[in-house]
Amino acid sequence: MKKFEKLMVIILLIGVILFLSIGCNVTSNEKRREKNQESSLPKQINIGILRVPNDETIAISQKIFNKYFTDKGIQCNFIVFDSGVDANKAxxxxxxxxxxxxxxxxxxxxxxxxxxxxIWIHEVLGDIEALAVKEGSNIHKIEDLVGKKIATPFSSTSHYSLLNALKTAGIEDKVELLDMETTDIVAAWKRGDIQAAYTWQPSLGELLKDGKVLISSRDLAKQGYITANVGLVRKQFAQQYPDLVASFIVCLAEGGNIYRENPQKGATIAAQELEISPKEALEQMKGSLWLTPEEQLSKKYFGTEDSTGGFARTMKDTADFLEKQGAIQNSPTQEEFNHFLNSSYIQEAIQILKASK
Known part of the structure; x- marks a missing residue:
């Protein structure tokens, strides 16, 4: 009996040793895997931004990116572009x-x-972009622009909206269009070199100090000419770091939630970041539609991987128009647009947001 008891004790000791050994190996492997994952992350990411009061501006100001990037040892570099033209060059x-x-x-x-x-729609544009004319210029309707100089950044949403406004009025060939950056538009306006300009905030606000709105992107959206500020990502980066792309969208969604839950607070935060007044910021923010991640996946916008939403068709219609105007050499196919809008990262971001509650 004593021999049997000794044998059982030995077997138990061997079992405990094996269990502890396996447990240590699992823990060691998990730590090694986590360390490998961290070492495989990029040291920094470069993010092109616009100086406008949007979800990204709030996320930057509130250091939301720190939670998802800086705390992982990733440095976020925010690079300001005046328009998407320079961003595309980058x-x-x-x-x-x-x-x-x-x-x-x-x-x-x-x-x-x-x-x-x-991968994202920052905002659907409304009153934040508009065609401004000087007070006292005797320009009261689009048709009064015949023979006038109108400035706008070419290939921009403002350019597209302006072209449609002129085409609808039947005067697209009766005006002189000037390609200018937003800062140059303000300078030309003050010098009296131009009689009208289609631009966005904050440059639009400068023009409205002694000007008025003739037509806005909100008005044109009602006519079916929808424009938006959107977010793009390099495919190679997205394929290599899909989790980081989803985290990037989470940052934007959290920034947007601050404004949606408390518009005045969101405006104050954006105002501090952009060095404008909270009143100005709030007026600009109210001039556009901010979508939740769930709204982005609706049939009107991104849709899902199984069912492409309407915004891909809107972009195709816009591309066809731009091709006819000579703004682009070729309009991509509808299938190309369907693949161009990738909703998978928004879907993953929604899961991350749910898990964090």
Whole structure:
């Protein structure tokens, strides 16, 4: 009996040793795997932004990116672009990973074969973009612009909206269009070199100090000419770090939630970041539609991987128009747009947000 008891004790000791050994190996493997994952992450990411009061601006100001990037040892570099034209040049050179731009410049990116895809809609544009004319200029309707000089950044959402406004009025060939950056538009306006300009905030606000709105992107959206500021990512980056792309969208969604839950608070945060008044910021933010991740996946916008939403068709219609106007050389196919809008990262971001509650 004593021999049997000793044998059982030995067997138990061997079992305990084996269990502890296996447990240590599992823990060691998990730590090694976590360390490998961390070492495989990029040291920094470059993000092209617009100086406008949007979800990204709030996320930057509130250091939301720190939670998902900085705390993982990833440095976020935010690079300001005046328009999507320069952002596309940066994408072409591979010097940025993400960028915010108007959907027309996203179309330009696709038509030129840049290796990017669309992953987010920052805002659907309304009163934040508009055609302004000077007070006392005797211009009261679109038709009064005949023979006038009108400035706008070419290939931008403002350019697209302006072209449609002129075409609807039947005067697209009776005005002189000037391609200018937003800062140059303000300077030309003050010098009296131009009589009208289609631009966005904050440059629009400068024009309205002694001007008035003739027609806005909200008005044109009601006519079916929808424009938006969207987010793009380099495909190579997205394929290598899909989790980081989903985390990037989480940052934007959290920034957007701050504004949706408390518009005044969101405006105050954006105002501090952009060095404008909270009143100005709030007016600009109210001039656009901010979508939740769930709304982005609706039939009207992204849709899902199984059912492409309406915004891909809107972008195709826009591309066809831009091709006819000579703004782009070729309009991508509808199938190309369907693949260009990638909703998978938004879907993953929604799961991350749910898990964090």
């Amino acid at each position: 994408f072409a050179s591979g010097s940025i990973d993400f960028a915010t731009m108007g959907d027309t410049n996203a179309i330009v990116a696709l038509s030129r074969g840049l290796d990017v895809e669309m």
